[in-house]
Structures are given as structure tokens and as C-alpha cells.
Amino acid sequence: MSTHTRSPLVTGLLLAPAGVFFFFMLILPLLVMLVFSFGERAAAGGYVPAFTFDNYLNLPARGKAFLNTLTLAPLGTLLTAVIAFPMAYFLAVKVPPKWRVVMLVLVMAPFWTSQLMRYYAWIMILGSKGLPAWLAWIGITDVRLLNTPTAVLIGAVYGFLPLMVPPIYVSLEKLDKRLLEASADLGATPWHTFWQITLPLSLPGVATGSMLVFILLMGDYILPQYLGGGKVFFIGNALVDLFLQSRNWPYGAAVSVALVIIMFVTVYFYMRFVLGKTDQRRAALV
């Protein structure tokens, strides 16, 4: 803000409230979780202190859930990004400026209605009296959608499109139109221009949106529960099960720790990979 220095006291006061929250609501719970993950399940369920690695050694028992999450979450993110991109491009480039904001708000608005209600509506749409009945009417019979990975992917795209479009839109809108014109003047095909200029410059937006959607999907349990019907099982569902059914807190804690580590590793490599290329770390973060 300026070249003048500020007293450490002011800095300290500015950072204190956030620091308090980070300590009590983040560091402390994560530490408790870490401690619990070495404990044992009490006889009737819950936690008794112990020091054992059994919970970690038992992680492969949830291998399928990890695998499901680690395939469907990135796939859902990718699909959402691929479907969101042309939409964001359309809004940022093709729509007349005065309509842009309204149309963007219309994309975001569904996120402001109850997520649970929207997934519930999809149960009706994907259930056998919905889409499959229509498909049967035009001759495609016996389509089963509900409680399949496909249903979960549709739900992911539906649920998170409103979060994916805005950041891509923002990065495309910032794009200097003169660059595109210059490229066209120099005889580049529209396709070439897109690959060489539009896409790379919009990557920060894509990266931000994807990151957000990926993080939300990795920890989701409502989407797989509603549209996967207990058959498409995420880590989130495994955690809900361990804490709210089988009451195996220490094992649940170990699964949580594993999930957090997976998050850190994937996000770290993702950032290095995507952001390393664009060299716009800062811009990408918002």
C-alpha cells in the first residue's frame, strides 16, 4: 500500500481475529483428529485413547470409496469445466455487454436454491417415471439412470456449473480483444487463435473454478447419497457412516487424515502443473 512501515502491533491486531479462528477451528480440530486416528474404538462405539497404527493399516478396507471419489471427482470437475467453458465464452464474448451480468446471474442463481431440493428434483427426473420413460417413448427402453455413477456425474455438472462459469467468464472478459484481432489480422485461423491465445489466457479462470469444484466434490456426501442411492459411495459417505452409524471414530479420523493428505497432494501437483504454465498464480486464486 505504501512504502511507509507499519508497527508490528497494528499488523498483529489485524491478523489476530483470523489467527484465533484458524487456531481454534482449524489447527486444533485437525490435531484432535490426528490424535484420534491413533486411538481405538470404544466397546459401544466412540473413542478410547491408545497408540496404534491399525486404523491406518485398515485404510484399504475403504479402497473402493477412495477410488470412486478419486475417479468421479476429477471426472465431474473436468466435465463441468468442459461444459462451462463455451458458456462462459458465449457470455463474455458474444453477449452484448448490457445483458452480460443478468445472464451470468441467471447461470449462478440455481446455486442459491437449496442444493438438497435440486438433487431431489433430479431423483424425479432420472427415476423411471422421468427421463427413462421419455426415452422409452421414443423407443429406447430399459434405461437405468438413477443410482448409477452417470447420475452422480450429471448431478455434479448440474450442481457445480454455477460455480464454474463465473471465474472462467471473468478471465475471458479481461482478455484484451485487440489480441484476438491482431491474431486474426496476422492470418491465424479462429481455431488457431483459440488454442494459442484465448485458451491459455483463460486458464487461470478455469484453474480457479476447477479447484473450487474439485474441493467441494471430494468432500461431498449428499450428491452420491441422493443420486447414487447408497451404491455410488464417496469418501464423504464412508466418513458419515463411520461417525454416524458404526461409531468408529478412530478409524473415521484416520480416513479423514488420509483424505486431507490426498487433497493436499493433488492440489499441490495441480497448482504446479496448471499454474506453472500460466505463471499467473495470483490472478488464478480469485
Next chain:
Amino acid sequence: MKKIPDLITAEKFVEELRRYQKGSISRRQFMGATGLGLATAVLAGAVPGLRPRKAHAALSGTVNFTTWPSYFAQENLDKFTADTGVKVNVAVFGSNEEMLAKLQAGSTGWDVFVPTNYAISTYKDLGLIEELDLTRMPNYDPASQEQRFTAEGIIDGKTYAVPKNWGTTGFVVNTKNVTQVPSSWKEFFEATQGPLSGRVMVHDYQLTTIGAALKALGYGFNSVDEKELAEAEKLLIASKPHLFGINSDYKPSLISGDAWASVCWTGDATQLQRDMPEMKYVLAKDGGEIWSDFYAIPKGGQNLDAAYALIDFLLTPAINAIEVKAHGYPSTDSRTNALVPKEMLDNPILYPAAESLSPLEFGAAATLTNPLRAEIMARFKAA
């Protein structure tokens, strides 16, 4: 709420009596109430002092009532609110394990909840439920209850839970889509992996789901034997790709036609059959569960007076009869049975023949806390 019989006339009394006697004598020895119980019922209906009073001066606020899906009559709860001013906030759960987990974690805010017979001793041992003060529930009459359904609410002579309903766990089949109706759990799982692939649901509940698999293999419903459970797990995991879903709230999927068969409780079968006569409820001939549910009060509730008032209200025979009519689970109270329509007392879903009840087992307390059963259920879901 207009249909509570205020007074019972002499004709009605005789009619009830006959209906009741016919029901009890023909094939329902377990309903075994006495004429005395019936008299109490009639009295309770007729004497104003024993009916829920209009003004409960001290009551206010909200009572948080935790129960099972489709297991209450909304009109009764509305009436309770109208009578007392206490709002009733209903939450439903899918398994006793889920209820226990919430209570163990604390801060539930529940005032009244509905545990199943086999769970009560665990709640008592963990100090999670209050001992009940029966004087605060004048409409509850232990003498008119069918003893074999009420025993587990009383521990060391102290009452921790009062009976709500009893029922069975079998399976329901949509005969419009299914011609070969399974008659046992063995056939149920065979059909799941065969002609009914993609159309069958099981509960998200270790007791009934693992229990059904154990029965299909010829073992005890409550087995905690490692080897037997391992086999049950294998059967469940092999069936999983063929299931439509794993959910204790299976009725919507059966109504929408997505699922054609499901593990099912008495009342859900009654409710399904009302609109869909093609729904057939089967008590597996190789076994299954017979159970009773109870009202109990968790420790640390915020609205104890309202909790007692709600339980007392719901156990009032006239009110309880409306409950039974709505949810289709038989009552444990002979006074209530006297007020339930004859067609319900004759309905074999509610009152199965004695021979189909005989292979059924009550759930055992050990299954609730057994870590292996919990883990197998979780692994089955995660598979």
C-alpha cells in the same frame, strides 16, 4: 383432527367387544388382553379426566421428536400442538445405530425418541436415557400391554421405555413386475442376483440387512460369529452390483417403480398396499425379525414436561388408534386394538398367522455394539 370418539355408546362398546374378541380368539393369542383392559380403554375414552386435557398450562416451546420414516400420524401431532401449544419437530432416522451415534456425540436436543427393543439396554448402560416416571403418563397402562413386546423397556424393575408398536421385518414385492415371488431370504438374494437385478433394495441398517443375509445362509439372525458374518458379507457384496439401492427409506422408490422389491417393515407394507394392491408382503419362511419399538426420553432434554406430555398423548388409546390407522403398525396396547378397525385387525400384514411368526427372532443387544457387524455393514456399503 375431528375423529376422536368422545364417548363410546353401549352399542359401540358391544361392537368393539365383539370385534376384539373375534380378533383375539381366532388366531391371535398374543394379543392376549383381558376384558378388564378393554374396560379401561372404554373408560379412558369416556371419562374426560383421563383424556388429554385442553389446557396444559405449563407447556410451551418445541418438542424434538426423533422417530422412523412414515411412523406417525401428522394429524395427531397437529392436535397435540393445538391442545398444548407445543410444536413438534419430527426427525426421522434409518437405523438404531444412527440414533445411538447421534446420542453418543451429544447435543442432539432430542426430547423423545423411538428406540427398538434390542437397543434399550445399551442406552441404559451408557447412561443416555432417563428412567421414566410413569405417574407423569397417566394414559399409559402397563397392564394392557402385550408382555412379550414390552419386557425390554424394563430393566431391573425400572421402566426406561414404554412400548409404541410392534412389527416384523420381511420383504415386499411388486407382483405387477415380478411373477416369481421369493418366499425366503435365500430366494430373495437369488432373485436379486438373477431376474430382479437392479430392482431390489435393502435397508441401510446392519440388523436387518446383515440379518437377512445370515438367514439366507441358514444362520441365526443375530449371529456375531466371525465365520458366519464373513459369509454374509460375501453374499451382500456379491449382491451389491444387482441392488437398486441401500436405503431405509425405500417407499418412494417402490412407489415410483424404480424398485420392485425391498426389505420391508410391517407398516410400510400396509401403507404401500393401500395405493398399490399389487404390493405383496412376505415373511420369509427361513426367518427374519420380530420387533417392538418404544418411546424413550434421552438424558439432557430441554423440555422434559413436553416430552412426557407427548408420550402420554400418543399412548392415549383413542389417539394411538389413529396412529395405527395412519402408519399401519400394530399396537402393543389392547385398549388401542379395541379401537382399531376390524379390517386392520384382520390384515395378515399386521397380524400374520402364528406359523409364519414362529421362525422370526427378536434383535439381540449384542448386534448393536458389535464392531464386526458395524464394520461389515460399512464395508458392504463402501464396496
Next chain:
Amino acid sequence: MRIYASLIYIFLYAPIALIVALSFNAGKQSMVWTGFSVEWYGKAFSNPLITEALGTSVMIALATAVLSAIFGTMAALGLERTKGWLRIVFDALIYIAIMVPGIVIGISSLITFVTIFDVVNPALEALFNLRLRMGMWSVIATHVLFNIAVVALMVRARLQGMDRSLVEASEDLYATPMGTFRQVVLPLLAPSILAGALLAFTFSFEDFIIAFFVAGPDVTLPIYVFSAIRRGVTPEINAIGTVVLLTSLLLLLIAQWILQRGNKQA
């Protein structure tokens, strides 16, 4: 391209149209159409449990928005000229707060609260006849954590794009630091603070995943909806959903409009 956009809008709004349409259903089950009626709107808004849940949710979301906007902005300002270990630690914490999945925050907070209560409550009960329990405050606390990080990032991005010469000019004109902040910095940051607060409100209002674990006996609207779906939905819920959608659409358009004006001025 136009066709594609139209298809996207249809995709986004078909389920919502279904929710809205069924809110006018006369029948009791929201899945089966039996006739047109607006009675569920009346029922929904005279149902004290729904209005209480709505009130609880609005209060939690408002508190979350205000607290995270203030603390997040403070953190961004505090970090602006900070270097060294403090900077590294806070940067890391902000990213961890965003990266840890909601469900882990919910569960780890739950077990932490439960553990603390187990220790503290007996003493409190003996001394003051008091008991700590989870409720609105714990939901707000978990929501504020995530949203402080969101706001801090948004405000920081704005700070970096800010024209420093304005601040320097102000200081050259002997404005006090507080004066400079109020008259120069704050107006420039306002749009991003507002956007952050709006986002915080939304995340908080919509959250089920975390609240399910830490709400204790308090019922937020998403928790009520979840429970209603399990009990069997009546069109009441659809009516509430419709009203919430329309309200938020309106608020959103207003906010965007304010934001746009702010951007133009900046």
C-alpha cells in the same frame, strides 16, 4: 453457440421449474400432481418450524457474512506488508482452510467440541449449573473459518490490483493512516469485500454438510429440508424453495448492480 447457451439454461432450470411447479400442487405428496393450489405457500409460512429454520439460517448466514468480511479484510490488510514466517504461516493457513473438505471440518469440529464438553461440562454444571452444547454458534464458527479465507483471498487480489499512487498521494498530503484507509483504501476495496460477504452468505446459507454435524439441536433450513425429504416431501418444501430462489435472485441482481457501479467508479 446460442443454441448451446439455451440448452444450458434449460439444463439449469428444468429441475428448478419442477420444484416450482410442484409447489403449486394441491396434493400432499410432492411427487404426484393432483391439481393447482397456492395453499402450501400459506402453510409453509405459517409452519413455525419452517419459519424458525429459515430465521436460524438467515441469522447464521448474516453473522458469517459480517464476521468473515471484517476478519478476512483485516487479515488481507495485515498480510499486505508482512513478510517472513508470519506471512508464510498465514498463507498456508488460508489455503488449508480452503482445501480441507467441508466434511472433515464438520467431523473434526464435532469430535473436538464433544471432547472439550466432556471435560468442561461437569465442572461448569457443578459450579454454575451450566452446560455447553453445540448450536448456532458452532455452525457460525465453522462457517466463518472457511469464509475468512475466501474473503482474504478476494480482498488481497483487489489490493494487488490497486493503484498505489493514490495511497502515496494521500500520504503525501499528510492524511493520517486512518484517514487514508477510510477515504482511499476502503472505497477501493468495497466491491471485493461486498462480493466476499455475499459469497460467504451464500456458502453459509446453503451449507448442509458441515451444519449437519455441528448444529446440535438447532435446525437450519437445509437441515429441515433434509429431514423433510427423509420424512416424505410435501409441497411445503417446494414452496419454501421457490420463495428462497426468488428472493436470492432479486438480491443477487441488486448486488451485481451495486458491484458494477462500484467497479465503474474504481
